[in-house]
Amino acid sequence: MARHAHLRAHARPAECTAPPPALEHAIAFPDGIPGFEACRHFVLLASDDTAPLQRIESVDGPRASFVGVDPRRVVPGYRCVLGPADMRSLQATADTTLLWLALVAVEADGTITANLRAPIVVNPDRMLGRQVLPNDGLYPVRHVIDAAGA
Amino acid sequence: MLVFTRKRHEAIRIGDGIEVRVLRAGRDGVRLGIVAPPDVPVHREEVYEEIRAANRTAAVQGPDVATLAARLRLP
Numbered sequence: 001m002a003r004h005a006h007l008r009a010h011a012r013p014a015e016c017t018a019p020p021p022a023l024e025h026a027i028a029f030p031d032g033i034p035g036f037e038a039c040r041h042f043v044l045l046a047s048d049d050t051a052p053l054q055r056i057e058s059v060d061g062p063r064a065s066f067v068g069v070d071p072r073r074v075v076p077g078y079r080c081v082l083g084p085a086d087m088r089s090l091q092a093t094a095d096t097t098l099l100w101l102a103l104v105a106v107e108a109d110g111t112i113t114a115n116l117r118a119p120i121v122v123n124p125d126r127m128l129g130r131q132v133l134p135n136d137g138l139y140p141v142r143h144v145i146d147a148a149g150a
Numbered sequence: 151m152l153v154f155t156r157k158r159h160e161a162i163r164i165g166d167g168i169e170v171r172v173l174r175a176g177r178d179g180v181r182l183g184i185v186a187p188p189d190v191p192v193h194r195e196e197v198y199e200e201i202r203a204a205n206r207t208a209a210v211q212g213p214d215v216a217t218l219a220a221r222l223r224l225p
Contacts, residue, residue, distance in 0.1 A: 031191070034202035036209065050215040053222070064209050067218060085188045104218065105208035112222065115208065118201045133193055133201055141204045146222055 026059045027122055030089060033131040036064045042129065044068075044099075044122070054101060056120065068101030074114050074145055082121065082132060089130050090123040098123055105142070112146040 026041035033039070038061035045055040052073050058064040071078040080100075082092075092098060099122040102114040116139035122129040154162055161171035167187040174181040184192050 033205055034198055035205040050219045053215050053219045055215050066205075066208050067215055069222075083188075085191065088189060103205065103208040105204065106218075107207065112218065115201070115204050118204070131201070131205075133191065133197060135193060135197060141200055 027127050027129040029129045029131075031130060033120070034133075036062065038062055039064050044101075053104065056101065056103075067104040068120060069104055069114060070100055071102040071114065071116050071119055071139075072100070074102060074143065075116060075139070078116065078139070080119060080132065080134065080137075080139070083134075086121065086130060086132055090121060090128050091126045092123045096123055096125060102143075104145075107142070111144055113142040114145050115141050116143045117141040 026043050029040055029042060036058065039058035040061065041059045042056050042064075043059055045057060052069055054068050056066040056068050071080070082090075082098075087093070090096070090098065101120040101122070102116050103118075103120065105113050105115070107113060117137040118131055118133050118141065120129060120131050156162065156172045158172055158175055161169050163169050167185075168190065169183075169185040171183040171185075172180060173183050186192050
């Protein structure tokens, strides 16, 4: 376990010095996300040296920080159908271009997985986001994208 | 917790938009039909819990994004 500690132990200090981004630049998650229901606003942080990964940070509620990746970069041909409730919550129509992010996790043994089952979907036009929870998902919650020690 | 006894085809109403109906009851399980407004999420508890646990793992680790990006080399 200690072998992989560098992957997760030292992410915070530099980022803590940045001022909290203004709420108006944040994406609202009206339903929160499971496990972080008190966080209703997140910002997306992308940069060239972390592409195609993006950081997803809470700006209210408890501090929460995630890494996301477009699931289509993980599995070409990935598709996930949004239900009427999802579209309504995102104020999206069939023509809306949505942003998709699968949450990336480093498991205890160092394996890197992406949650393809329940992606984060963002409507950039409305700055609204939602974690989609299909009841009969085609994809796993822990899709291995890099095995431990590989 | 409210506890009701329901026979097959009997239902419970919650508020003015949610109905939970017993479709079949057997030794191994109960089959329920749920009617709810489209903006009310309905999930099997284990699905919700699995996603919640996955989210906690994804957050707690706080991975260094640049390190991850270098390691993944996604196309």
